[in-house]
Amino acid sequence: MVVEKLSKTWFNLVHGRNLVYNQCWEDPRLDRVALELTSNDRVVVITSAGCNALDYALAGAGHVHAVDMNLRQNALLELKQAGIRKLDYEDFFQIFGNGGHPQWSTIYTQKLRPELSDTTRKFWDRKKAFFTGDTRRKSFYFHCTSGTFAYIINVYIDRIAKLRDGVNAILAASSLEQQRDIFKQYKLAESLWRPFIRWAMRRDMTLALLGVPRAQRKQIDEQYPGGILQFVMDRVEAVFTKLPIKDNYFWRVYLTGQYTPECCPEYLKPEGFAQLKAGAVDRVSTHTNHILGFLQETPHQISRFILLDHMDWLSKDPAMAILTQEWQGIMDKAAPNARVLWRSAGLNGEFVNPIQVTVNGQKKTLGEALEYNRPLAEELHAKDRVHTYGSFCIANIKNT
Secondary structure, eight states: HHHHHHHHHHHHHHHHHHHHOOOOOOOOHHHHHHHOOOTTEEEEEEEETTHHHHHHHHOOOSSEEEEEEEEHHHHHHHHHHHHHHHHHHHHHHHHHTTOOOTEEEEEEIIGGGGGSOOOHHHHHHHHHHHHOOOOOSOOOOOOOHHHHHHHHHIIIIIIIOOOOHHHHHHHOOOOOHHHHHHHHHHTHHHHHHHHHHHTTTTOEEEEEEOOOHHHHHHHHHHHHHHHHHHHHHHHHHHHHHHHHHHHHHHHHHHHSOOTTTTTTTTSHHHHHHHHHHTGGGGGGGEEOOOOHHHHOOSSSEEEEEEEETTTGGGGGGTTTHHHHHHHHHHHEEEEEEEEEEEEEEOOOOOGGGGEEETTTEEEEEHHHHHEOHHHHHHHHHOOOSSSOOOOOEEEEEEOO
Protein backbone atom coordinates (compact mmCIF):
# COMPACT_ATOMS: atom_id res chain seq x y z
CA MET A 1 0.00 0.00 0.00
CA VAL A 2 2.86 2.39 0.83
CA VAL A 3 4.56 1.57 -2.48
CA GLU A 4 1.28 2.18 -4.33
CA LYS A 5 0.90 5.57 -2.62
CA LEU A 6 4.47 6.65 -3.35
CA SER A 7 4.18 5.52 -6.96
CA LYS A 8 0.96 7.46 -7.46
CA THR A 9 2.43 10.57 -5.83
CA TRP A 10 5.51 10.45 -8.07
CA PHE A 11 3.43 9.85 -11.21
CA ASN A 12 1.11 12.76 -10.40
CA LEU A 13 4.10 14.98 -9.68
CA VAL A 14 5.63 14.17 -13.07
CA HIS A 15 2.39 14.48 -15.04
CA GLY A 16 0.83 17.38 -13.15
CA ARG A 17 3.65 19.85 -13.73
CA ASN A 18 5.37 18.89 -16.96
CA LEU A 19 5.08 18.49 -20.68
CA VAL A 20 5.28 14.71 -20.80
CA TYR A 21 5.05 13.70 -24.47
CA ASN A 22 7.03 15.49 -27.18
CA GLN A 23 5.83 13.15 -29.91
CA CYS A 24 2.83 10.84 -30.17
CA TRP A 25 3.56 7.22 -29.37
CA GLU A 26 0.70 5.73 -31.42
CA ASP A 27 1.08 4.80 -35.08
CA PRO A 28 -1.40 6.87 -37.16
CA ARG A 29 -0.81 4.66 -40.20
CA LEU A 30 -2.87 2.00 -38.41
CA ASP A 31 -5.47 4.56 -37.36
CA ARG A 32 -6.04 5.78 -40.92
CA VAL A 33 -6.99 2.28 -42.00
CA ALA A 34 -9.09 1.58 -38.90
CA LEU A 35 -10.94 4.91 -38.85
CA GLU A 36 -11.78 5.33 -42.56
CA LEU A 37 -12.04 9.09 -42.07
CA THR A 38 -14.20 11.32 -44.26
CA SER A 39 -15.17 14.99 -44.24
CA ASN A 40 -18.34 13.99 -42.35
CA ASP A 41 -16.37 12.73 -39.36
CA ARG A 42 -16.01 14.70 -36.15
CA VAL A 43 -13.14 13.18 -34.17
CA VAL A 44 -12.15 13.25 -30.50
CA VAL A 45 -8.57 12.30 -29.65
CA ILE A 46 -6.43 12.71 -26.55
CA THR A 47 -3.93 15.37 -27.61
CA SER A 48 -0.62 13.90 -26.43
CA ALA A 49 1.92 15.78 -28.63
CA GLY A 50 -0.65 16.69 -31.29
CA CYS A 51 1.09 14.85 -34.15
CA ASN A 52 -1.81 12.48 -34.71
CA ALA A 53 -4.50 15.15 -34.40
CA LEU A 54 -2.82 16.87 -37.36
CA ASP A 55 -2.55 13.52 -39.15
CA TYR A 56 -6.30 12.91 -38.86
CA ALA A 57 -6.94 16.33 -40.42
CA LEU A 58 -4.59 15.37 -43.25
CA ALA A 59 -6.48 12.08 -43.62
CA GLY A 60 -9.67 14.03 -44.34
CA ALA A 61 -11.52 14.32 -41.02
CA GLY A 62 -14.12 17.10 -40.96
CA HIS A 63 -12.98 18.31 -37.54
CA VAL A 64 -10.58 17.01 -34.89
CA HIS A 65 -11.08 17.89 -31.22
CA ALA A 66 -7.77 17.39 -29.39
CA VAL A 67 -8.60 16.97 -25.68
CA ASP A 68 -6.07 16.73 -22.86
CA MET A 69 -6.13 17.38 -19.12
CA ASN A 70 -2.52 18.55 -19.33
CA LEU A 71 -2.58 22.11 -20.69
CA ARG A 72 1.08 21.75 -21.69
CA GLN A 73 0.24 19.06 -24.24
CA ASN A 74 -2.30 21.39 -25.83
CA ALA A 75 0.29 24.17 -25.71
CA LEU A 76 2.59 22.03 -27.87
CA LEU A 77 -0.13 21.42 -30.45
CA GLU A 78 -0.99 25.15 -30.44
CA LEU A 79 2.66 25.97 -31.08
CA LYS A 80 2.72 23.59 -34.04
CA GLN A 81 -0.45 25.14 -35.43
CA ALA A 82 1.04 28.64 -35.11
CA GLY A 83 4.17 27.44 -36.90
CA ILE A 84 2.15 25.96 -39.74
CA ARG A 85 0.25 29.21 -40.19
CA LYS A 86 3.19 31.62 -39.90
CA LEU A 87 6.41 29.89 -40.97
CA ASP A 88 7.81 28.56 -44.22
CA TYR A 89 8.48 24.85 -44.48
CA GLU A 90 12.25 25.10 -43.95
CA ASP A 91 11.98 26.94 -40.63
CA PHE A 92 9.12 24.72 -39.49
CA PHE A 93 11.08 21.54 -40.20
CA GLN A 94 14.18 22.98 -38.53
CA ILE A 95 12.17 23.51 -35.35
CA PHE A 96 10.01 20.39 -35.22
CA GLY A 97 12.03 18.06 -37.46
CA ASN A 98 15.55 18.79 -36.24
CA GLY A 99 14.40 19.73 -32.76
CA GLY A 100 15.67 23.32 -32.64
CA HIS A 101 16.50 26.48 -34.54
CA PRO A 102 19.47 28.89 -34.16
CA GLN A 103 17.06 31.84 -34.55
CA TRP A 104 14.41 30.36 -32.27
CA SER A 105 14.14 33.35 -29.94
CA THR A 106 13.49 35.76 -32.81
CA ILE A 107 11.09 33.42 -34.60
CA TYR A 108 9.17 32.73 -31.43
CA THR A 109 8.92 36.37 -30.35
CA GLN A 110 8.08 37.88 -33.73
CA LYS A 111 6.06 35.17 -35.51
CA LEU A 112 4.70 32.56 -33.12
CA ARG A 113 4.05 34.23 -29.79
CA PRO A 114 1.39 36.66 -31.10
CA GLU A 115 -0.61 33.68 -32.42
CA LEU A 116 -0.83 31.85 -29.10
CA SER A 117 -3.48 31.91 -26.40
CA ASP A 118 -2.53 33.55 -23.09
CA THR A 119 -2.05 30.23 -21.29
CA THR A 120 0.06 28.77 -24.07
CA ARG A 121 2.11 31.97 -24.37
CA LYS A 122 2.96 31.90 -20.67
CA PHE A 123 4.12 28.29 -20.93
CA TRP A 124 6.42 28.82 -23.93
CA ASP A 125 7.77 32.08 -22.50
CA ARG A 126 9.23 29.92 -19.72
CA LYS A 127 10.41 27.09 -21.96
CA LYS A 128 12.38 28.88 -24.67
CA ALA A 129 15.42 26.69 -24.03
CA PHE A 130 13.56 23.67 -25.44
CA PHE A 131 14.19 24.86 -29.00
CA THR A 132 17.35 26.98 -28.84
CA GLY A 133 19.73 24.05 -29.18
CA ASP A 134 22.29 25.77 -26.96
CA THR A 135 21.96 23.49 -23.93
CA ARG A 136 23.55 20.09 -23.39
CA ARG A 137 20.34 18.57 -24.67
CA LYS A 138 20.64 19.88 -28.22
CA SER A 139 17.19 18.77 -29.35
CA PHE A 140 13.64 19.49 -28.22
CA TYR A 141 13.16 15.72 -28.37
CA PHE A 142 15.57 15.37 -25.45
CA HIS A 143 13.43 17.71 -23.32
CA CYS A 144 10.12 17.04 -21.49
CA THR A 145 9.81 13.95 -19.30
CA SER A 146 9.77 11.36 -22.12
CA GLY A 147 12.59 13.30 -23.77
CA THR A 148 14.59 13.23 -20.55
CA PHE A 149 14.40 9.44 -20.62
CA ALA A 150 15.46 9.47 -24.29
CA TYR A 151 18.40 11.72 -23.43
CA ILE A 152 19.52 9.38 -20.63
CA ILE A 153 19.27 6.38 -22.98
CA ASN A 154 21.37 8.19 -25.59
CA VAL A 155 24.03 9.03 -23.00
CA TYR A 156 24.01 5.35 -22.03
CA ILE A 157 24.32 4.25 -25.68
CA ASP A 158 27.17 6.69 -26.40
CA ARG A 159 29.24 6.65 -23.24
CA ILE A 160 28.56 3.44 -21.36
CA ALA A 161 27.43 0.70 -23.75
CA LYS A 162 29.27 2.40 -26.67
CA LEU A 163 26.67 1.22 -29.16
CA ARG A 164 26.32 4.32 -31.34
CA ASP A 165 27.91 2.69 -34.41
CA GLY A 166 25.52 -0.23 -34.14
CA VAL A 167 22.46 1.99 -33.60
CA ASN A 168 23.39 4.20 -36.57
CA ALA A 169 24.02 1.16 -38.74
CA ILE A 170 20.66 -0.39 -37.96
CA LEU A 171 18.85 2.91 -38.59
CA ALA A 172 20.53 3.08 -42.01
CA ALA A 173 19.60 -0.51 -42.93
CA SER A 174 17.53 -0.92 -46.09
CA SER A 175 16.11 -4.37 -45.42
CA LEU A 176 15.00 -6.61 -42.58
CA GLU A 177 17.82 -9.00 -43.41
CA GLN A 178 20.35 -6.21 -42.93
CA GLN A 179 18.70 -5.20 -39.66
CA ARG A 180 18.95 -8.74 -38.29
CA ASP A 181 22.58 -9.06 -39.36
CA ILE A 182 23.53 -5.76 -37.72
CA PHE A 183 21.59 -6.64 -34.56
CA LYS A 184 23.66 -9.84 -34.26
CA GLN A 185 26.94 -8.31 -35.41
CA TYR A 186 26.91 -5.59 -32.75
CA LYS A 187 25.39 -7.90 -30.13
CA LEU A 188 22.78 -5.26 -29.39
CA ALA A 189 20.62 -7.52 -27.24
CA GLU A 190 23.49 -8.38 -24.90
CA SER A 191 25.09 -4.93 -24.87
CA LEU A 192 21.93 -2.90 -24.39
CA TRP A 193 20.35 -4.78 -21.52
CA ARG A 194 23.04 -4.45 -18.88
CA PRO A 195 22.12 -4.83 -15.19
CA PHE A 196 21.56 -1.10 -14.60
CA ILE A 197 19.06 -0.80 -17.46
CA ARG A 198 17.30 -3.98 -16.34
CA TRP A 199 17.02 -2.53 -12.86
CA ALA A 200 15.81 0.88 -14.11
CA MET A 201 13.12 -0.59 -16.36
CA ARG A 202 11.52 -2.27 -13.33
CA ARG A 203 11.22 1.02 -11.40
CA ASP A 204 7.98 3.00 -11.29
CA MET A 205 10.02 6.23 -11.25
CA THR A 206 11.52 5.35 -14.65
CA LEU A 207 8.21 4.27 -16.14
CA ALA A 208 6.52 7.48 -14.95
CA LEU A 209 8.89 9.46 -17.20
CA LEU A 210 7.51 7.43 -20.11
CA GLY A 211 3.92 8.05 -19.06
CA VAL A 212 3.34 4.53 -17.72
CA PRO A 213 1.33 4.56 -14.46
CA ARG A 214 1.52 1.73 -11.93
CA ALA A 215 -1.92 0.38 -12.94
CA GLN A 216 -0.68 -0.07 -16.51
CA ARG A 217 2.61 -1.60 -15.40
CA LYS A 218 0.67 -4.09 -13.23
CA GLN A 219 -1.38 -5.17 -16.25
CA ILE A 220 1.82 -6.16 -18.06
CA ASP A 221 3.35 -7.81 -14.99
CA GLU A 222 0.22 -9.91 -14.51
CA GLN A 223 -0.32 -10.89 -18.15
CA TYR A 224 3.10 -11.07 -19.82
CA PRO A 225 5.57 -13.89 -19.04
CA GLY A 226 8.59 -12.23 -17.47
CA GLY A 227 6.73 -9.04 -16.62
CA ILE A 228 7.49 -5.48 -17.68
CA LEU A 229 11.21 -5.98 -18.31
CA GLN A 230 10.76 -8.97 -20.63
CA PHE A 231 7.91 -7.16 -22.39
CA VAL A 232 10.14 -4.17 -23.16
CA MET A 233 13.09 -6.35 -24.19
CA ASP A 234 10.95 -8.38 -26.58
CA ARG A 235 9.37 -5.26 -28.08
CA VAL A 236 12.72 -3.56 -28.69
CA GLU A 237 14.10 -6.66 -30.39
CA ALA A 238 11.00 -6.91 -32.58
CA VAL A 239 11.36 -3.26 -33.68
CA PHE A 240 14.98 -3.84 -34.68
CA THR A 241 14.65 -7.29 -36.28
CA LYS A 242 11.05 -7.90 -37.40
CA LEU A 243 9.77 -4.50 -38.61
CA PRO A 244 11.26 -2.20 -41.29
CA ILE A 245 13.20 0.55 -39.50
CA LYS A 246 13.66 2.90 -42.46
CA ASP A 247 10.31 4.66 -41.93
CA ASN A 248 10.04 4.15 -38.17
CA TYR A 249 10.20 7.78 -37.12
CA PHE A 250 9.00 7.00 -33.58
CA TRP A 251 12.19 5.20 -32.64
CA ARG A 252 14.49 7.27 -34.85
CA VAL A 253 13.71 10.55 -33.09
CA TYR A 254 14.35 9.11 -29.64
CA LEU A 255 17.57 7.42 -30.73
CA THR A 256 18.97 10.46 -32.56
CA GLY A 257 17.06 13.53 -31.35
CA GLN A 258 15.70 14.35 -34.78
CA TYR A 259 13.64 13.17 -37.72
CA THR A 260 14.79 13.10 -41.33
CA PRO A 261 12.72 14.48 -44.26
CA GLU A 262 12.14 10.88 -45.36
CA CYS A 263 11.40 9.49 -41.90
CA CYS A 264 9.01 11.79 -40.05
CA PRO A 265 5.30 12.29 -39.30
CA GLU A 266 3.11 13.39 -42.22
CA TYR A 267 2.70 16.94 -40.88
CA LEU A 268 6.48 17.40 -41.26
CA LYS A 269 6.59 16.35 -44.91
CA PRO A 270 6.37 19.13 -47.54
CA GLU A 271 3.06 17.94 -48.95
CA GLY A 272 1.51 17.48 -45.49
CA PHE A 273 2.72 20.89 -44.33
CA ALA A 274 1.34 22.52 -47.49
CA GLN A 275 -2.06 20.84 -47.05
CA LEU A 276 -2.28 21.96 -43.42
CA LYS A 277 -1.18 25.50 -44.29
CA ALA A 278 -3.84 25.65 -47.01
CA GLY A 279 -6.57 25.25 -44.40
CA ALA A 280 -6.55 21.75 -42.94
CA VAL A 281 -4.87 23.04 -39.75
CA ASP A 282 -8.03 25.03 -38.99
CA ARG A 283 -9.96 21.79 -38.66
CA VAL A 284 -8.09 20.99 -35.43
CA SER A 285 -9.07 22.58 -32.09
CA THR A 286 -7.62 22.08 -28.61
CA HIS A 287 -9.59 21.62 -25.37
CA THR A 288 -8.00 21.45 -21.92
CA ASN A 289 -10.35 19.01 -20.23
CA HIS A 290 -10.80 15.31 -19.55
CA ILE A 291 -12.73 13.26 -22.11
CA LEU A 292 -15.92 13.08 -20.03
CA GLY A 293 -15.88 16.82 -19.34
CA PHE A 294 -15.45 17.59 -23.02
CA LEU A 295 -18.27 15.24 -24.01
CA GLN A 296 -20.59 16.77 -21.44
CA GLU A 297 -19.87 20.26 -22.76
CA THR A 298 -19.77 19.79 -26.53
CA PRO A 299 -23.01 20.23 -28.49
CA HIS A 300 -21.70 17.99 -31.28
CA GLN A 301 -22.18 14.33 -32.00
CA ILE A 302 -18.88 12.50 -32.38
CA SER A 303 -18.32 9.80 -34.99
CA ARG A 304 -14.74 8.76 -34.15
CA PHE A 305 -13.19 8.37 -30.69
CA ILE A 306 -9.45 7.70 -30.27
CA LEU A 307 -8.75 6.94 -26.60
CA LEU A 308 -5.05 6.00 -26.86
CA ASP A 309 -4.16 3.80 -23.85
CA HIS A 310 -5.55 5.98 -21.08
CA MET A 311 -8.20 3.43 -20.05
CA ASP A 312 -5.36 1.35 -18.62
CA TRP A 313 -4.86 4.16 -16.13
CA LEU A 314 -8.45 3.74 -14.96
CA SER A 315 -8.55 -0.05 -15.00
CA LYS A 316 -8.42 -0.56 -11.21
CA ASP A 317 -10.91 0.46 -8.53
CA PRO A 318 -11.81 3.13 -7.55
CA ALA A 319 -10.93 4.67 -10.94
CA MET A 320 -13.21 2.21 -12.76
CA ALA A 321 -16.15 4.40 -11.72
CA ILE A 322 -14.62 7.25 -13.76
CA LEU A 323 -14.14 4.93 -16.72
CA THR A 324 -17.80 3.87 -16.52
CA GLN A 325 -18.90 7.53 -16.60
CA GLU A 326 -16.62 8.18 -19.56
CA TRP A 327 -18.11 5.34 -21.57
CA GLN A 328 -21.59 6.59 -20.76
CA GLY A 329 -20.52 9.99 -22.09
CA ILE A 330 -19.27 8.32 -25.27
CA MET A 331 -22.58 6.52 -25.74
CA ASP A 332 -24.55 9.72 -25.15
CA LYS A 333 -22.58 11.73 -27.75
CA ALA A 334 -21.94 9.00 -30.33
CA ALA A 335 -23.14 9.72 -33.86
CA PRO A 336 -24.74 6.90 -35.88
CA ASN A 337 -22.10 4.35 -36.93
CA ALA A 338 -19.58 5.77 -34.48
CA ARG A 339 -16.28 3.97 -34.04
CA VAL A 340 -13.86 3.78 -31.11
CA LEU A 341 -10.12 2.97 -31.16
CA TRP A 342 -7.94 2.27 -28.15
CA ARG A 343 -4.73 0.58 -27.19
CA SER A 344 -3.73 -1.26 -24.04
CA ALA A 345 -0.52 -2.40 -22.46
CA GLY A 346 -2.42 -5.55 -21.52
CA LEU A 347 -2.75 -8.46 -23.90
CA ASN A 348 -6.54 -8.11 -24.00
CA GLY A 349 -7.88 -4.59 -24.44
CA GLU A 350 -11.42 -5.87 -24.09
CA PHE A 351 -11.18 -5.69 -20.29
CA VAL A 352 -13.79 -2.92 -20.59
CA ASN A 353 -16.52 -5.33 -21.74
CA PRO A 354 -18.22 -5.80 -18.32
CA ILE A 355 -18.75 -2.04 -17.90
CA GLN A 356 -22.48 -1.23 -17.88
CA VAL A 357 -23.92 1.70 -19.85
CA THR A 358 -27.38 2.89 -20.86
CA VAL A 359 -28.07 2.89 -24.61
CA ASN A 360 -31.42 4.14 -25.88
CA GLY A 361 -32.91 3.64 -22.43
CA GLN A 362 -31.62 0.06 -22.12
CA LYS A 363 -28.92 -1.20 -19.78
CA LYS A 364 -26.14 -3.02 -21.63
CA THR A 365 -22.59 -4.10 -21.06
CA LEU A 366 -19.98 -2.72 -23.42
CA GLY A 367 -19.52 -6.26 -24.67
CA GLU A 368 -23.13 -6.07 -25.89
CA ALA A 369 -23.01 -2.45 -27.09
CA LEU A 370 -19.81 -2.76 -29.13
CA GLU A 371 -19.09 -4.68 -32.30
CA TYR A 372 -15.38 -5.47 -32.49
CA ASN A 373 -13.42 -5.80 -35.71
CA ARG A 374 -10.90 -8.24 -34.28
CA PRO A 375 -9.40 -9.53 -37.57
CA LEU A 376 -8.50 -6.01 -38.74
CA ALA A 377 -7.21 -5.02 -35.30
CA GLU A 378 -4.98 -8.10 -35.17
CA GLU A 379 -3.68 -7.49 -38.69
CA LEU A 380 -2.86 -3.84 -38.00
CA HIS A 381 -1.41 -4.48 -34.54
CA ALA A 382 1.25 -6.75 -36.04
CA LYS A 383 2.41 -3.84 -38.26
CA ASP A 384 2.54 -1.25 -35.48
CA ARG A 385 5.84 0.65 -35.84
CA VAL A 386 5.77 1.75 -32.19
CA HIS A 387 5.21 -1.84 -31.05
CA THR A 388 5.01 -1.13 -27.33
CA TYR A 389 1.34 -2.01 -26.77
CA GLY A 390 -0.02 -5.40 -25.88
CA SER A 391 -3.30 -5.02 -27.78
CA PHE A 392 -5.23 -2.81 -30.21
CA CYS A 393 -9.02 -2.54 -30.36
CA ILE A 394 -11.36 -1.32 -33.09
CA ALA A 395 -15.04 -1.27 -32.17
CA ASN A 396 -18.19 0.12 -33.75
CA ILE A 397 -20.97 1.29 -31.46
CA LYS A 398 -24.08 -0.66 -32.39
CA ASN A 399 -26.97 1.52 -33.50
CA THR A 400 -29.63 -0.60 -31.79
